[in-house]
Amino acid sequence: MTKNISEVVDGLKPTILMVVVQLFYVGVNILYKLVLYDGMDLRIVIVYRFVFATAFMAPLALIFERKQRPKMTWTILFQGLICGLFGGTLSQIFYMEMLTLTTVTFASAFSNLVPAATFILALFFRLEKLNWKAAAGKAKIIGTLAGTSGAMLLTFYRGARIPTPSFHVTLLHPHKSHVASSHSSSGGNTLLGALCGLGYVSSYSLWLVVQGKMSERYPCHYSSTILISMTASVFSTGFALCTVRDWSQWKLGWNIRLLTVAYAGLVSAGLCTVIIAWCVCKGGPLFISVFSPLQLLFLAFVGSFFMDEMLHLGSIIGGVMIVCGLYLVLWGKGKEMKDKNLLGASQTLHVSSSPEIIVKSSIDDDKGNHNNNISTSNLDRDYSQFSSQK
Template sequence: MNLTWKLMQELKPTLLMVLVQVSYAFSSVLYKLAINDGMSLRVLSAYRLIFGAAFSFSLALIFERKKRPKLTWRVVLMSFFSGLFGGSLFLNLFFFALALVSTTYAYAVFNLVPATTFILSILCGYENLNARTAAGKTKVLGTMLGIGGSMLLSFFKGMKINIWNFHIKLLHKNDNSDQLGTRTPHANPKTEWLGVLSGIGSCLSFSIWLIIQAKVSKEYPSHHSATALMALMGAIQATAFALCVEKDWSQWNLGSSIRLLTALFSGTVTSGFVIIATTWCVRKRGPLYASVFNPLSLVLVAIAASMLLQEHLYVGSVIGAVLIVCGLYMVLWGKNKEMKTATHLVSLDNTKEFGVITDVVVVSTTENSDRENNSHDNCKSNIVTN
């Protein structure tokens, strides 16, 4: 029983991050359906963060009402930047990229997050390169393998694979979008380079958010309250931006069932549960650990799209998925190896300290015994003399 519980605790971060990627994949399908329905992505990002703030504040009141640490201006400032880089700025940059380039390219660029996070983590001191150790080499190779697999999955097709005997048709033809619902009628091929830059910008923004979360989780360890503050800051920023840019007030109407479902799911799950789980995993295993799972969502999106959105699976998709899983496993192995090494070193240090303390106690006890014996002998000699 104890062994099973210990195993579950060790697998908890991995299982949580897999659930996070499943949530991302499902929300991406909902995004495509909402775009196909004509919903503004700026408005969607605002609604997502508003619902996320309401959900997170509810959890904070339930679970952390009496054990919440003191809120300082430093924590508020970090929450502002967390809401900016992980909320409003990230979402609007990524959605802007979706409007100007294909979904495939946007998701492929976003899968550079592990590489950018790895570099930023090394620069900020959250990760050690340790290129001479087996664990360090494995982490670097696994990160590069995952990125290469995501690029292969995105850009190389090969032969078409028909593995499903059924297809669920959810998309309907819409003149305001292409088949995938990823381009707006205002997209200009001459400005597609802006979409590429926006995709890279969203990638950097998400990586910076992971680094900030590592700092927030140390100074303000209440995950629900920290998530609520982040979502609140992001909601204020995203709503202000949407009100300034979006002039069509009908876009704020959530009368369509798919719009309401997308806003509710992306708010409560993607900006609620996902942020809390990611923050917890960043605190336990570091920013790199949380970022290496990102390419997994691309695999899940490809599978879901082939079943629900009339997209096809290709040989390149399968090979890329295998490389992503292999790269993910290599990084996890490297992190696990480093954690075991660190635990072993800590235990050795504790053993050495205990040994020093034992020696001191033994020496002190011996000295006290010698003093007592000398004192006893002196007393005897005095009695004989008298």
């Protein structure tokens, strides 16, 4: 009984960890919104985020992976650079520019396309199988579509207002900053914002796919996170130096700015990246991407309780669709893994139970016959000598 419970808990560990990751991301998004209202440029936040992540993960890699780290190859180094460029710098920059050019609703809608884009890229790189005729394949496709549709519904459809208890806590104060008003009113260039949205979705999905390939060759997740963070730090710093002219933006004090960059670096870019790298090994890139709509669902409920936002019927219906889609994908992945294990076990049993067949060549037969003839002739010769003596 205890063994069965431990096996169930071990099987649910990737799912639980990915839900925790989405909760951590909710905290990052709230802090981003707070520091944006405080007037800090998000391009500077991105730089500090990866600098803090590199400084935080380096001691952990030395402690836990000092003796088991495999040899660094050019392939692993190239994959780390790709992950740092696309998963770190480009995805964050594209998302920030999309927020600047459009609205928060528009940016949230594009973020919900990550599972579908990841599924397509995983099929292209042969990390996933379509397998439409099997129940597992149908569950993955329908679940991905249901989760994406639910996130879209949560974003665009409001419906009737759902009364929620108020804690009389308002974290945002829009009158304190001119940055928020500029972001909210900059929805004119929708086409360029859509292009940035496609860039964000493509970059983030490509990072998940390359991360899956990298984890197969280099299963040291702390060290791989350092490589990704260092690469993202270099690219992000270069971009910020070329675009940000106000040097006062780089100053950090004992305020919300320091809290934001520290949390984003230590938790989001550091700890969450390690968890994602481990979960990619267990479930693949599609498994990671289907949890993305949960972040929007959590934000909707947190905002209704602590950020003076309203909860509507669309949030409830969209949340139910997100959870159902997530369950379908997880069920499909679990069934695929179960069928794969059963197939491997049956093949092993078939090989072990097959009869042993001894094949002798004609050369061996000729040698045997030749030896027998020699032995027979020797016996006849000895017998004739014995008879003559007698």
